[in-house]
Amino acid sequence: MSDQPSTAQDPVERLIRAAGRRELPPAQAYERALYAATDVWQQKVRHRRRRTFLSLAACVTALAVGIGVAMRSLESPTTASEPVASVVRVIGSVQVRTADARDWTFVGEHSGPLSTGTVVQSASASSAALRMGRVSLRVASGTEVVLDSPSRLRLVRGTVYLDTGVTGAAGQMAVVTRAGTVTDVGTQFEVHYLESIYRVRVREGEVLLQRDDGVRQGVAGQEISIDASGEVSTASIRPDDPAWGWVQALATAPDIDQQPLTVLLAWVSRETGASIRYATPAVERKATTTILHGSIRHLTPFEALTVMLATTDLRHELLADGTIMIK
Template sequence: MSNINDQQPLDQDRLDAEQEQIARLLRLAGPRLAVPPETSTRVRTVVHDEWQESIRARRRRSAYLWTGAALAAAAVLALAVGLTLRPTPATPLDTPQLVATFKAVTGNVRLLQPRDEPGVPGSRLAAGDTVLSGMAVSTGPGARAALRLAGGPSLRLGYDTLVRFESASILALEAGRLYLDSGDFGETGSSLSVRTPFGLVEDIGTQFEVDIRDQRIKVRVREGLVTLGREDRVFEAPAGVELTMDDDGELTRGPVPIFGPEWDWILEIAPPFELEGSRLETFLDWVERETGWEMHYADSELERATAGTVLHGSVAGLRPDQALEAVLPTCGLVFREEGGTVIIAAGLL
């Protein structure tokens, strides 16, 4: 790129060439009238001034180009530095996560924010409402709630219960009782944990209840295996076993049925089954898991004949055992229950 000062000789050469050309033309034109001296002087002055102004204009344009390029480069550099030095927004570590969704609610059930103390009114809840990590749910006298935890497990809350949701797999039961059905969730290697004033309750793919009242904790297991840990001691409870521990850590163990009146409260608040378009076998699996009953057909031929039966209608408002009574007759079937075993047959028994 040429220097600004290099342009002066170039302009002078061009002017000399132009003057030489004019001189040749004048010689060819022959003698001319003499121009008065004052006119000649005035013309030369004007021409010289115009030439000087053109030179100055070229210099200004060249300077503008250099200054503009420098400013543009500086702006690009500043932008690059700004992008490099600008801090990346940090992702909040304590961002609340969705941990549960209400499926059914009866009575006065309320949601408490993380900083709310027990006794704060909170917001009243209904099916479809959600719970974020750090929040708590309280149920009043006679109230119950059914929730679906993130990942699939089913949670039921009894009356006069207060539970805080640390995450979708860790709950803190401060009072009352809850029921957890991990279903297939426990088969993935994960477990559900319930923190209590008496110790930590953990499951391994199971259905179980935790009940805190009258200065004691009671853990009842319907399916799978549950552990109750207190300080350096861990107690196991398989299906059909109940653990009871008091404030002093005194533990008693005993049998508990996996069906019957002891579990009626979870049937009262069971989430409704979507009957329309479902298959009969899917419906029976739901009833079996909710009630603790074992389902059997009277014979294998009847089971094959009913396989693939598609159901229609709704069982909203019915308990699982009541839904069974309502649905089977529409398929030409009846049942009887004896000691937790249900026999399904065609026609009347």
């Protein structure tokens, strides 16, 4: 049995045949539609690219900032300000300014510790004594000095005196100025710098003066001066020279209560540069066994010696050569 072709037409087919072939749009209209569609597509592409670019740029910027911060941290590591000095004595008006401050603050003997980077400035007819570990730093009138570190001072102008102690290790302190750098070799010394005039006085021990033209050694009893033209000259200065007088006024007195007289005598000798001599061996033995009582706080060495000896049956005499005779 064979199949016969269907004579019924599908409704959709009949509709298409009735409509006939669709008329093509004019070429001009076709181009306008194509252009509009292309423009919309390109805008979407540009917007997508711009969004991607901004995201990448933000990532790159964040990465650059992170790297910059890391590099700065490596190049200039942040160091917390640490106590570097304490105020022992103030005469007159002395003020300080911390490294991160603009304002000056007046200081006294009960002020807190001074941190690294602190600037110390003494007014006219004023001075101060600071303690930096085992080192005694004394700041003369009209001086400005920066406490760069426990072992480095930057003298802007004026005069400073350092005593690194009898048992101080060499190279404990460096005093830096535009004219040169002085490093101690276990000593008492003074550095003066003002208006291109530079001077180093060595009272005890030795110093090394480093300048662009090399290193010069300074020894006890020597004064090295450099004038504005750079000419170097030397002179002699005794350890008991009156020029050291300003240093004695700032001397930090030891606790002599319940201590033998010899402790006081040793301090007086070191601070004044004068030698101690005993009239007889018996006097020397007596000085060793004589126990003192009281305080010599804020007394100069010679004042302390006079006051304390007055409580004993010993006396002192300052000889012509500067020696202190105990008798």
